[in-house]
Amino acid sequence: MAHAAPAPGGRASVTGTGRLPDVFSARTHRIAGVVVPIVLGLVYGYWAAANRRSGGEITGWNLLFGFVTAIAFMILYVGVRALAPHMRREQHAILWGVFGGGSFGFLYSQTGTSVLRSSIMGLVIGAVFFVVLFYRYYTHEDAQGHRIR
Structure with missing residues (x-):
């Protein structure tokens, strides 16, 4: 039985350039650049408000929050x-780690737990x-530290 030889660079490619093809148009990427933050923000805001009210009734202050x-x-x-x-890999990872840990710690603090426990959970995440x-x-x-795209 015949098998295909591995492509140089370790990854099979449809385009022959070593990169996988981009199946979405530039317009789709622009729309996603706007829609994704909005959807994530609305989900996060709803989650924080739901944690804060602990299953109670929805109030105007809860909606505002x-x-x-x-x-x-x-x-x-x-x-x-x-x-x-625009950052090097260490700073890049630290920035996303701080964002993820801080976001989780804030959500966890809305459940009514202590500040110490929320901080520890945020640091762990x-x-x-x-x-x-x-x-x-x-x-x-x-x-050399250049990202492979």
């Missing part, structure tokens, strides 16, 4: 997403984010 939280999350997410690609993302960025760069 949810929308303010959603807007703050969206602004931070867009800022981190714009700033992170942030450390996990850092380790996973540092490994990913470290394995996706060449010897």
